Amino acid sequence: MDNTVLKKLLVEIPVKLCRSMNNEFIKSxxxxxxxxxxxxxxMILKLLEENKQLYVTEFVEKLSITKPQMTSLIDKLSExxxxxxxxxxxxxxxxxxxxxxxxxxxxxxxxxxxxxxxxDRLVKLTGKExxxxxNGLLMLQKFCFNCNKENQ
Numbered sequence: 823m824d825n826t827v828l829k830k831l832l833v834e835i836p837v838k839l840c841r842s843m844n845n846e847f848i849k850s851x852x853x854x855x856x857x858x859x860x861x862x863x864x865m866i867l868k869l870l871e872e873n874k875q876l877y878v879t880e881f882v883e884k885l886s887i888t889k890p891q892m893t894s895l896i897d898k899l900s901e902x903x904x905x906x907x908x909x910x911x912x913x914x915x916x917x918x919x920x921x922x923x924x925x926x927x928x929x930x931x932x933x934x935x936x937x938x939x940x941x942d943r944l945v946k947l948t949g950k951e952x953x954x955x956x957n958g959l960l961m962l963q964k965f966c967f968n969c970n971k972e973n974q
Contacts, residue, residue: 832965851935857928858902862887862895867904867921867929875908875920904928 848861865885869876876884882892896919899905904925910916921929944952 848936851932851939855931855935857932859928860895862891863899863904864929864932866895866899866919867925867932870905870919870921870925871929871933875918877910878917878919881919899925 848864852859852861852864862885866881869881869884873880878889878892878896881887881896882889885892887895896905896907900907902924903922906920906922908918908920910918947955
């Protein structure tokens with residue numbers, strides 16, 4: 823079986839989907855909430871919600887950005903009172919980043935708005951379309967997870 827179309831879709835769709843959600847979806851939510859954050863700031867707060875604290879270098883790896891970019895993003899979040907920096911007790915060169923209570927609150931507020939916008943879009947789909955979307959996303963997750971395992 824020729825998988826040319828499938829391979830092309832697997833390369834194109836995730837990139838377009840991520841770019842679209844990042845540029846249109848998250849930016850519009852942040853603008854509507856009148857929050858002076860970029861989508862990258864939100865991603866940092868979201869990672870902290872999932873992990874509680876991370877080293878700066880872990881953010882760099884997870885977000886595929888440079889360390890100077892990361893430092894700038896963290897500086898702004900720190901100035902806004904959304905994150906704290908803490909030196910590692912064993913290695914003072916390593917810096918942990920964690921969310922403050924205000925950071926947790928703003929992340930929760932953004933998450934709530936995102937959930938509502940997704941609900942508004944899902945209600946326009948039929949039950950069959952929702953099942954198809956769910957199955958497709960689960961398959962894409964399985965496919966991507968297997969790719970990560972093969973690269974380890």
